[in-house]
Amino acid sequence: MEFKHISVLLEESVDYLNCKEGGTYVDCTLGGGGHSEQILKKIGSTGHLVGIDQDASAIKAAGERLSKYEGRVDLVKDNYSNLSYVLDELGIEKVDGFIFDLGVSSYQLDTPERGFSYKYEAPLDMRMNRNSHRTAANLVNNLSEDELAGIIEDYGEENWAKRIAQFIVEARSEKRIETTTELVGIIKAAIPATVRRSGPHPARRTFQALRIAVNDELGIIEGAIKDGVSRLKKKGRISIITFHSLEDRIVKHTYKELAKKCTCPPKFPICTCDTERQVKIITRNPILPSEEEIEANARSRSAKLRVAQRL
Template sequence: MDFDHIPVLLTETIELLNCKKDGIYVDCTVGGGGHAVEIASNLTANGTLIGIDQDLAAIKAAKESLSEVECEVKLVRDNYKNVDKVLNKFRIDSVDGLLFDLGFSSHQIDTAQRGFSYRYEAPLDMRMDQRASTTAADLVNNLSQSKLTDIIAEYGEEKWASRIAEFIVNRRQEQPFELTTELVETIKAAIPAGARRNGPHPAKRTFQALRIAVNDELEILSKTLDKIVPLLRSEGRIAVITFHSLEDRIVKHKFKELAQDCICPPDFPICACDEESKIEIINKQPITAQQEEIDNNPRARSAKLRVAEKL
């Protein structure tokens, strides 16, 4: 199966990354290489593109997509949380740009056996890196009811979280969960019929929550953003594309924190902290897709792009 994935906000992202022809750029979630190919097309033979992805299928697809670009290409199968270690491995101290296209790809959803989708029957997996040990089945079969409630409520923003967790625990006492369809049926049974008539698929929020938990997505994002500034050269840029409010909130707050000049309490007469802004936020409001792009790629509807520059 081809790694079919349409890059979202492509024009806006490349424009705001402000690529330098001989620069070094890191696509931290290279996927099939959609954004990476466009970045590479802005670089000369003296430029370097590093692509990171924890999904082996993505690395293979990116290798093919980037086979004819002019710049130097380095592809690494790893989690983007290790971007500093990847750069260290190549003896690179700093880079001109970092791109994070968060969430999961069309390929991952459409490959039924990966277990990301509530639309296909498949093993309840959801691991982005198939070398990882914990699957979604492990979580639904072993976590306490209260922990399941917390995960579904926090990561899925699901108002029926406690009822869904209760139904999961009752169902697993009869038989452990193995398939996506078993979980979907349990979620449908937990949500009252009236609440299921409107809005998204009843399992959408719970599947999102489990995917985030299995892959530790929010914790990894937060910790990675804490260490990106030293990796950027002066005037180097970071671009982050998010797909739900939890991710966007983390990026927004981290950027705001890094752009802050003084962290003294408001009642201090003069600054005593000597803190200085580390970045300048390029777009105060997130950039979203135009209707034409949404019509061509419905996944773009929820995408938000935030960009910052190192001072």
């Protein structure tokens, strides 16, 4: 299947980087290479771009798309949680900007055999990095009822999490749950018919929750932001697109933490924490997609862009 992914908030996210001719930039979630190509157009023939993605299919597709920029691009198959290691291996100490486009790509959702979507019959996989040993099937068949309920409630914000977990445990006692359609059937049985008739697909939140858990998507965001900020040059920027309220909350709070001047209690006569303010928040309110973009690409609807600048 051809790697297809529409870059969300493309112009806005790259424009906010204030790309400099000859600068060095890192696309931490390469995907199909849309944001990377936009950056390369702005940084000129002496600019350098590093693209990171844990999905081999993304690396291959972006490599083909960016082949005309040969000599100016390094593509690395890795997780952005290893950002500092990647830069060290490339001999890069500081960069002018980072861009993150969090969440799952359109290609991953639309490739049935990857098991990300409740729309297709497929093995319960959901791995962004196919070398990982943890799949959605592992979680569904091995976690306790309480652990499953916690994941579905916390990451999926699903009101029926406990009941869904109960039904999963009952079903797997009869037979191991192997496919997306098996899991969808269990979820539908767990959610009352009156609830299923309105709102989104009944399996959407549970599938989202399992995907986040399989790939530890939320657990790596804060550390990656802090690593990125530490590698930014003065006035360098970090541009992050989120698609989920939990992702956005982590980005917002991490920016705020890095922007604090002092963490001492207000009543302290003098500062004893020696906290150094590291960033200035550029986007006090997140940048949202236009109505035109949402109309052209419905998956952009929940996107939010937040940007910070190194002091």
